[in-house]
Amino acid sequence: MFIDYAKIYLKSGKGGDGHISFRRELYVANGGPNGGDGGRGGDVILRVDNSINTLFSFKNKFKYIAENGENGNKNKCHGRNGKDLIIDVPNGTIVRDTNTNKIIVDMTGNNKIFTILKGGKGGIGNMHFATSRMQAPRYAKPGGSSEEIFVTLELKVLADVSLVGFPNVGKSSFISKVSNARPEIANYPFTTLNPHLGVVKYLNTEFTIADIPGIIEGAAEGVGLGIQFLKHIERSKVLLHIIDVSEYSARNPINDLDIILNEIKKYNKELLNKKQIVILNKIDTITDDRLKKIIDEISKKHLNLNIIPISILKNININLVLNSIVNALKEIKDTNFIFEPEIYLNLKKDVENVEFVITNNTYEITGEKIKKVLGYTNLDTEKGILFLHNFLQKEGIINKLKQKGLTDGSIIKIYGYEFEYRD
Ligand SMILES: Nc1nc2c(ncn2[C@@H]2O[C@H](COP(=O)(O)OP(=O)(O)OP(=O)(O)O)[C@@H](O)[C@H]2O)c(=O)[nH]1
Ligand SMILES: [Mg+2]
Missing domain, CATH: 2.70.210.12 (GTP1/OBG domain)
Structure with missing residues (x-):
């Protein structure tokens, strides 16, 4: 699973x-x-x-x-x-x-x-x-x-190329044809429920490709399998759109591309800066006329998108797609999709400052560093108390407390321990 x-x-x-x-x-x-x-x-x-x-x-x-x-x-x-x-x-x-x-x-x-x-x-x-x-x-x-x-x-799945598109357009068919991945293929939507990774070996190069479950309108707001899978395309270098142009699917290919682009934009508009290739699939089922109309309309709307008509079933133009991917990957120099750390755990390095609460003649000291030092110190022994005293002195804490009024006989409180201070 x-x-x-x-x-x-x-x-x-x-x-x-x-x-x-x-x-x-x-x-x-x-x-x-x-x-x-x-x-x-x-x-x-x-x-x-x-x-x-x-x-x-x-x-x-x-x-x-x-x-x-x-x-x-x-x-x-x-x-x-x-x-x-x-x-x-x-x-x-x-x-x-x-x-x-x-x-x-x-x-x-x-x-x-x-x-x-x-x-x-x-x-x-x-x-x-x-x-x-x-x-x-x-x-x-x-x-x-x-x-x-x-x-x-x-x-987040690591793949050079992510396949995106509505359910049932042929994403799994494509990855099965070109890579070693064997996801289930069937003529109903949401056949694929989990991302599948495949390795493509082509013309002396090798790249990875991910079959992402179908995206539908509202995905960015969590409709369908939604947002859960959009995140997997964040790390890819190339987005490979698959559009179903068959008449029997009763889809509108031009709208479909717009909807998918819009969902991606809503999720994270920076994703649209990635290289994108548009595949029009199932051309074996339509006339050349219909195909020409679809290509014309899409390219009018999206001037710089690379559009490739194919048929996975009839093996038409598959190599054209692979060539485009290889060329696109060559152009992308930044291979570094690694997220930077946002916090650093203090691995045994304590940076937090010490804080004081003073009431009457009692000086309460708190702070992570003090807590750690206490963990190392055995206050049941004279040596331990001396060690703590030296630490407080060395860190300038005693001096600070003196400035705040600490004198002989004042009480110092540290996490449940109490001492009388002796000058
Ligand atoms: N006629 C025709 N049918 C195709 C072609 N490519 C895929 N199909 C059919 O389209 C249906 C859906 O294919 P899948 O590969 O399962 O589609 P998918 O995009 O992975 O679907 P989900 O996993 O549901 O998102 C299957 O019945 C395929 O046989 C093609 O080039 N021509
Ligand atoms: Mg599938």
Whole structure:
């Protein structure tokens, strides 16, 4: 089943905590510290896999969680690193932050790899904290915190050429004739419900072509299969219109082209800047006179469109179309239809400023960076408190608070912790 939209939850691994322990040997009174380090938490990594062409698997699974690092242990044992979690996505998957709907990364490109969440750093065991003054440190650094995010995946088909047209005009017949794709063909509308990709090999060149389900009037507002499929033409270099000129279909070929152009324009008018070729299909069913009239009218209205009459059934002019496509693709230099990121996740880089709320003699400090530092700090130990104090000093936060009136005996509040400040 073709699925081109999914929402999932990602979480990286927490770093394992450093361990506190001391050597205990028979007849050795005070063994030195021997608590080992924690392992690092696993990253969450996205990877393009060209053998997948749908987001279907993401409909069945919502949570993607990398492994935590193992805690350190006694006897200097290093905790095992958490395994990275690699998530395979189809080529052309756009990843957005669900919260803001901003693009984080466009997973377009063979074998592209992107680390979306970093695992927490491993904590540090007490064996590293022995100094000449403190020979039996009861302090170890906890592991770094994990990161989490909800993301929306959206697949935009990557094809050099997109076939567009009303239902039942012969789009699937065309792609079956010229490529390796074999979508169902039948004499009723909406036979094709999902985009199909085909590879065309012609005159020493190769290009991809997408059969998009039929577009009808109102598609841009969501009529029929609508907007859901218009987005797939965004990345193509060439739009190949197919118009049904047969009398038995009772269509009006001139109106049909106008309606399709209008729907595309309503959806995103920039799409009309792409190279466009117009195929008039099923000419085996009409007289030369009718065909001539249709060509005259369309070319009067659209002076610079390349119009090619064909019959897929009778194999007429198929090569003319392929030649035009190859020429059009040659002219297009910009092969880069990759969406730029709109936000950058702060992979363990905290940029947010610190904020203060002051009431009476209490100074409350908030901010992402502080929160992260707290995650790394063990405030149950004197060393931890000292570490936090040094951090506040180094960042100039104490100075700022002093300017705002902080004095000996004031209370500092940070995310549930409270201290009395001592000058
Ligand atoms: N006479 C004639 N019939 C054709 C020609 N090309 C396609 N057809 C017929 O047109 C009908 C529709 O063809 P499809 O290829 O399924 O059309 P489609 O545009 O993919 O239709 P949807 O998937 O419903 O949008 C089928 O019965 C085809 O056999 C042609 O050149 N001449
Ligand atoms: Mg079809």
